[in-house]
Amino acid sequence: MSKVYFASARVKKWKYADSMPGKLEKLLQTINLSSYIEPKEWVAVKTHFGSEGAHRIVRPVFLRKVVEAIKLVGGKPFVTDTVRIKGLDYLEVANQNGINHLSVGAPVVLADGLYGNDNIMVKAGDILGEIAVASVIYDVPAMVVCSHVKGHIQAGYAGAIKNLAMGAVSATHRHCGWKCGRGAMHAIGEGKLLWDEDKCVLCLQCQEICPLEGITFKDNKFGYDDELCWRCGRCTRVCPEDAITLPGGDDENFMKSLSEAAKAVLDTFKPNKVIYVNFLTEIQPECDCMPAAEVPVIQDIGILISDDLVAIEKASVDLLLKQKPLPASLAQDENVKDGDDVLSVLHKKPYLIQITEAENLGLGSTKYELIDIT
Numbered sequence: 540m541s542k543v544y545f546a547s548a549r550v551k552k553w554k555y556a557d558s559m560p561g562k563l564e565k566l567l568q569t570i571n572l573s574s575y576i577e578p579k580e581w582v583a584v585k586t587h588f589g590s591e592g593a594h595r596i597v598r599p600v601f602l603r604k605v606v607e608a609i610k611l612v613g614g615k616p617f618v619t620d621t622v623r624i625k626g627l628d629y630l631e632v633a634n635q636n637g638i639n640h641l642s643v644g645a646p647v648v649l650a651d652g653l654y655g656n657d658n659i660m661v662k663a664g665d666i667l668g669e670i671a672v673a674s675v676i677y678d679v680p681a682m683v684v685c686s687h688v689k690g691h692i693q694a695g696y697a698g699a700i701k702n703l704a705m706g707a708v709s710a711t712h713r714h715c716g717w718k719c720g721r722g723a724m725h726a727i728g729e730g731k732l733l734w735d736e737d738k739c740v741l742c743l744q745c746q747e748i749c750p751l752e753g754i755t756f757k758d759n760k761f762g763y764d765d766e767l768c769w770r771c772g773r774c775t776r777v778c779p780e781d782a783i784t785l786p787g788g789d790d791e792n793f794m795k796s797l798s799e800a801a802k803a804v805l806d807t808f809k810p811n812k813v814i815y816v817n818f819l820t821e822i823q824p825e826c827d828c829m830p831a832a833e834v835p836v837i838q839d840i841g842i843l844i845s846d847d848l849v850a851i852e853k854a855s856v857d858l859l860l861k862q863k864p865l866p867a868s869l870a871q872d873e874n875v876k877d878g879d880d881v882l883s884v885l886h887k888k889p890y891l892i893q894i895t896e897a898e899n900l901g902l903g904s905t906k907y908e909l910i911d912i913t
């Protein structure tokens with residue numbers, strides 16, 4: 540049975556050892572990183588840098604603790620993410636959100652280059668075929684995947700599987716474009732954006748959020764650059780009127796494609812080279828790539844660490860399911876009741892398919908032992 544180590548977010552004694560950074564240090568000691576990392580080995584600390592307005596990410600203090608723990612066992616860490624907006628701007632977002640060399644204690648690099656097309660095609664499953672894995676992730680021998688657990692409009696639940704699938708795959712490939720990148724998950728098939736003029740209220744939120752500045756409203760008519768478009772789906776998510784749609788696969792295939800992509804990423808590592816840290820903190824309803832972070836819908840729970848992707852995701856969901864919805868949040872607006880699955884009520888997505896499919900693909904086990912180290 541897989542082991543998942545847990546540290547609660549609650550503080551019982553007013554001392555450093557009972558703080559979240561202190562407990563993360565203990566979790567990292569408990570899992571014994573030297574079993575996974577060789578001296579002088581380069582180690583990617585994979586996180587999400589957030590966006591200009593989305594400050595609820597894995598906090599830099601936690602990334603620093605991971606970096607320090609890797610250094611303690613002789614590894615050479617760097618903190619990384621793939622390009623989500625133009626590369627230079629994304630590095631500035633990281634800096635603004637407090638993730639820089641000085642704060643985290645290690646270089647902060649883009650995993651797929653300044654243009655987001657430095658990647659290697661890797662065989663994936665029946666849905667995706669092949670997928671463009673960021674070259675830095677492809678080449679690095681070891682990785683600690685630091686995931687901010689939260690909701691997601693398309694995935695329902697976003698944790699380590701999504702951090703690997705969407706986060707370690709590029710938006711685009713140099714030759715085959717979005718169809719080989721994360722857009723292949725967002726829009727399985729042709730993925731032409733559709734606009735419904737009758738629904739549109741010309742609020743221009745879609746234009747503002749497009750990371751490529753690819754949306755126009757000439758004569759109040761929606762237009763987008765089909766060649767350039769990454770199929771990131773952000774314009775569809777912010778539209779308050781559902782006036783833009785991105786036709787694609789159904790929810791089941793989308794969830795399965797996430798697990799397929801996660802497997803493609805993990806296939807670039809030898810066994811026992813990847814550790815997962817899930818942060819069940821600031822659990823907001825939406826993705827860290829959105830232009831704003833909503834208030835949390837579930838109270839902080841704590842931090843989990845494991846070497847089993849499926850086990851840590853199952854344990855995270857099991858903990859989420861025990862929580863009550865927070866007042867004065869979207870959960871209250873949407874009338875989520877005590878005992879409800881908050882993320883399911885908010886997004887109405889069959890997110891557990893991510894986990895069952897990952898288990899089917901051999902990425903771990905849903906049978907786990909939760910070990911509370913606090």
Ligand code: SF4
Pocket residue numbers: 748749750751752753754763767768769770771772773774775
């Ligand atoms: S899906 Fe929408 S927001 Fe994303 S790149 Fe294409 S036009 Fe821009």
Ligand code: SF4
Pocket residue numbers: 738739740741742743744745746761777778779780781782783
């Ligand atoms: S976000 Fe939706 S309603 Fe607003 S301008 Fe774009 S398509 Fe129209």
